[in-house]
Amino acid sequence: MSLGIVGIVLFAALLHASWNTMVKGGGNKLFEVTLLAMASSALCLCAIPFLPLPDPAAWPLLALSSVIHFTYNVCIAAAYTRVDLSFGYTIMRGCAPMFTAMAMLLLGSPLSPGGWGGVLLLCCGVLTLTWDSLHGKRARPSDLAIIFGTAVVIMGYTLADGYGARVSGHAVSYACWIFFIEAFPLMAFVFLRHRRTFLPYARARLRVAPFSGLCNVGSYGIAIWAMTKAPIALVAALRETSVIFGMLLSIIILKEPFTPARLLAVLLVAAGTMLIRLA
Numbered sequence: 001m002s003l004g005i006v007g008i009v010l011f012a013a014l015l016h017a018s019w020n021t022m023v024k025g026g027g028n029k030l031f032e033v034t035l036l037a038m039a040s041s042a043l044c045l046c047a048i049p050f051l052p053l054p055d056p057a058a059w060p061l062l063a064l065s066s067v068i069h070f071t072y073n074v075c076i077a078a079a080y081t082r083v084d085l086s087f088g089y090t091i092m093r094g095c096a097p098m099f100t101a102m103a104m105l106l107l108g109s110p111l112s113p114g115g116w117g118g119v120l121l122l123c124c125g126v127l128t129l130t131w132d133s134l135h136g137k138r139a140r141p142s143d144l145a146i147i148f149g150t151a152v153v154i155m156g157y158t159l160a161d162g163y164g165a166r167v168s169g170h171a172v173s174y175a176c177w178i179f180f181i182e183a184f185p186l187m188a189f190v191f192l193r194h195r196r197t198f199l200p201y202a203r204a205r206l207r208v209a210p211f212s213g214l215c216n217v218g219s220y221g222i223a224i225w226a227m228t229k230a231p232i233a234l235v236a237a238l239r240e241t242s243v244i245f246g247m248l249l250s251i252i253i254l255k256e257p258f259t260p261a262r263l264l265a266v267l268l269v270a271a272g273t274m275l276i277r278l279a
Contacts (some may be wrong), residue, residue, distance in 0.1 A: 009238045012222035017089070017245035019215040020076075021253055022084040022208060031201045034190045036181075037073060039213020042181035045177040045185050054168035055176060061164030062177055068157040068169035069182040070189070075150040086250040086262055088150075090243045091126055094269035095151035097240075098122045100158050118275030127267030132261035165170045165231070170222055179217060240273040 019036060026032035054062065079088045098119055098158050130144065163176060168174035202209070228236045247266045250256040 008222055009226050009235055010241060012219045013239050013242035015215040015243045017249055019212045020089050021085060021249040024080045025093035025254055028201055029080045031198055033073040033077050034186050035202060035205055035209035036216055037183035037186050038131045038211045039209045040179045040216045043213055043217045044179040047176050051173040051176060052170050052217055054174050057206055058164045058168035060140050061160050065157055065160040065164060065178055066181045068153060068160055070185040072153045072157060073186050075153050079146045079150050084256045085093045085254055086256050087129060088147050088249045089246040090129055091147045092151045092271050092275055093243050094122050096154035097273050099155040103155060113276050118272045121268050121272030125265045125272055128261055129265035132259055146271055175224060176221060224225060237274040237278050240270055242269050
């Protein structure tokens with residue numbers, strides 16, 4: 001992989017951590033993810049007319065994925081309402097590939113020794129971060145259920161989108177349709193339950209929403225492009241540096257506490273996830 005592509009993929013990881021930081025930093029997390037989804041949908045709508053339609057076989061997976069993405073958006077809003085970014089983001093990003101690897105194992109795709117090594121590092125990182133957050137009283141045991149539940153949901157859409165992109169015949173088109181569709185269930189949910197409070201909030205955040213949407217679509221789009229220029233496993237592994245960016249942004253922008261244990265946990269999670277991706 002060339003140095004230029006490495007830099008671009010690292011930028012994509014920073015973009016991913018950035019939109020999570022903006023959601024965490026917003027006053028209402030559910031409204032923030034809704035505005036993010038709406039902005040991402042509008043951006044992808046501009047691209048869809050220039051892309052081929054996904055194969056009809058992919059549409060059931062698109063429908064399933066839209067339901068899972070709706071659940072993910074609601075879960076991530078709940079998670080960031082309760083816990084620090086450096087805690088929630090690291091565990092969600094770390095446990096999701098671990099759960100996915102375990103699911104693939106059950107589906108008949110065994111893990112390599114490197115994959116098991118990655119799972120071990122992830123477990124050590126998650127346990128270290130969990131102990132540090134519980135010991136420091138920055139998280140409660142009930143918060144862990146939301147965080148791990150969100151990681152399971154991430155595993156769900158990872159599997160659905162992975163298979164969907166394969167049968168769609170055009171991965172970029174499939175990704176754009178996912179971003180386009182996922183906003184509508186979330187918009188309907190928020191408008192039905194919170195219309196009076198959401199509209200004033202949205203007007204106040206109109207300048208921020210397009211940027212968060214651009215970070216969301218940009219991080220995924222760059223990764224898709226990079227996978228056409230470099231080995232997929234290397235690109236996927238390099239993207240997991242987002243947990244390191246997430247920790248830095250949580251300290252610099254959100255003023256969250258920093259501890260050596262958190263740094264160790266983030267590094268273990270990043271290393272473990274990379275091993276799983278490369279296995």
